[in-house]
Amino acid sequence: MQTGFDIKENEKGFIELKKYMDSLKDSQGILMQTLHKAQSIFGYLPIEVQKFISEELNIPLAEIYGVATFYTQFSIDPKGKHKIGVCLGTACYVRNSQAVLDKLAETLKVKVGATTEDGLFTLEATRCLGCCGLAPVMMIDDEVFGKVDPNNIPSIIASYEK
Ligand code: FES
Structure with missing residues (x-):
């Protein structure tokens, strides 16, 4: 199946996610909340979204990847319709x-x-x-x-x- 994630096509999603992250500023558990929000927006957590979160929150990508793959409620692969x-x-x-x-x-x-x-x-x-x-x-x-x-x-x- 198609696994490519188009950043341009998902621009609105990134704007929504950024707004959400800004609203959480300095709150506890910001990474988990952000990952939940990102998954609800994009349906899963592609590497492009993980990179975006990494840059915005200043958290190493490896740490984000670790959390995204550890918890079963998150998926780094696209889900079916x-x-x-x-x-x-x-x-x-x-x-x-x-x-x-x-x-x-x-x-x-x-x-x-x-x-x-x-x-x-x-x-x-x-x-x-x-x-x-x-x-x-x-x-x-x-x-x-x-x-x-x-x-x-x-x-x-x-x-x-x-
Ligand atoms: S065991 Fe409860 S719904 Fe299947």
Whole structure:
């Protein structure tokens, strides 16, 4: 998939981020807050954004990279247009959510944690999503799918490909 990050195209995002950083001046935990904000603006933390933050906050790039790769809530790789999360919590796991995850990986031809070639889907395994009564559960963006039958995966995916 396309991984190039276009600085020019994202100019507005950098302006928004800079404003946000200015508003935080001298506050505690500025790096974590800035990384969260940057991820919400750009969807992930490409190296160009990390460099920008490094220069603006005067923090070494290596330190920023270290934080961005240590915490699972941050991603340095672009995410797909749709995020699919399959619950592997206990209630879902005993109801065979692994088969749901496997079917998704097979249908999308992608590994867990990765994004499809066309940039449409990112497949992830998650912890309990808080609706165990519907096990096995998966989410696509903000939509919850309960009692998922692996056989229905191809048609569910097809409805998002339109
Ligand atoms: S274990 Fe899957 S929703 Fe709770």
